[in-house]
Amino acid sequence: MPNPFKELILKFGVPSLAVIIIAIHFFMAHTQNLSKWKGGGYGMYTELHYVYNHIHITGMSVDSLKKSSPSIKKALSKVLLMPNRRNLQKAGEHILKITKKDSIHIQLWKPSVSSKQQSYTRVLADELYLKNTDF
């Protein structure tokens, strides 16, 4: 006599695990603004890739900052992948700490495409002014 619980686990264990991973993705996408492309949510090719998100820092070159410090590169990559206030603030604070500047103006821009207007532009998603005395 087969154990019904074991049968259930054998039949639905793997698909349930897939559903749990998908639920985590949707939770993260909803609360942390995680990109659809990542996290096991199978949302690739449903919106522009997160690498098209753009970080602009007034008076600083983002490319040079990335090259100068792997930790800055990591923090900025996280902002692109999960563009939320918390990650933007953390990246800004980290840059201030590393560069020893007094203040920073960091902006996050998202791409906007319109097939009707045949256009591509960038839209401001969030921005922060930080002083090194703020934290």
Next chain:
Amino acid sequence: MNYFIFIKDKLANPIAISSLLLLTMVISYCVIMAEAHWQWKLPVICIGIFSWFVFRNSIKHPIIWLTLLTLLIIDLYYNYFRVANHHFMLVLVVIAVISYNYHQRSAILIKNIQLLLVVVIVTSVVQKLISPQFISGDFYYYMMNRGFLFKYFMDILPQSTEISNANAEMLSSLKTSDPNLGQTVIFKDIIPNLGLVSHVFAWTTIAMELLVATALLLKPKSNWTHLMLGLMIFGILCTRIETGFMGLLAICGLMLSKNRYLKWIYVTIISACILLVATRIGLH
């Protein structure tokens, strides 16, 4: 002739052949991913190889599969939000195959794979439906004007490559400019009425995926279901060479399929995908 009989015999047991192809695909994938966190992977590989040489005849555990699963989980642990979506599916399919090694009930493995395929495709449909950029056709519009879709068919259309290159140049100069200036790029379309074409293509994609998911749920072994799944996989491969994910979907299709000709089609797609993954021509 002997070769054909050999292949025919192999195809008579789709689980065996699909496990073999899955093993080849996972090994190729793990080799490509080997560099990341090698300090953890190296001991796992050494222990795996040692155990296989010493214990393979004395224990019943699938040592190679368990080693590969551990390698996949290491990547998942360190890069949960960085790995591709099919990495998750690969882990789940490997778990299903390992579990089959213990219970040896093909009906359960087939149920696992069927439901997994349905869950993955339905989620993909939901993600598309909740994305305004996708349902408006704007996503496909951008991708086609940049030459990212149907890349290998672009030469058929006159001047399309030149137009997509010109669009890329405009976007490249936009990228280096200050976004506060509010500059906008006006695309040149690679074909007339691309906006409408993109919109129709977006909804066709959703309809096709929904149809395949429904067919897999209701009639997982029907020839029509597998014809549609095969067509979807082939269509996606023509659009973009997503060989890793498509190879995996084809392996799942092969496990469920009963028809000999359809199995041949799946094996051809999987072999081509593995070849493209291993040579890094396709996306892994």
